Amino acid sequence: MKNSEIKALTESEINERILAEQENLTKLRFAHAISPIENPNRIRQSRKLITRLKTFLTQKQMAKQD
Template identity: 75%
Template sequence: MKNTEINALTESEINERIVAEQENLTKLKFAHAISPIENPNKIKEAKRLVARLKTFLREKQLAK
């Protein structure tokens, strides 16, 4: 997800997306713990996406 796409979202949409991406990250971690996933960089990408979403959410809250 690109920064321009995230910036176009509303606060509630960003919150929903954060919850969905955190669930995805949890699933990736469990899958990797059971048997190594093909591309472990997906875990790092998911963490960064959650952090980016939280950053944009905080920026929107402070802009109010």
């Protein structure tokens, strides 16, 4: 997901995406623990996407306060 796509989302949509990505990350970690997944970099990418989403959410909330 590109930064421009994230900027276009509302706060509630970002929250929904964070929850979905966290669920996806949990599934990836579980699958990797059972048997190594084909591309373990997907775990890192998912973690970084969650962090970017949280960052944009914080920025939107701070902008709303001002």
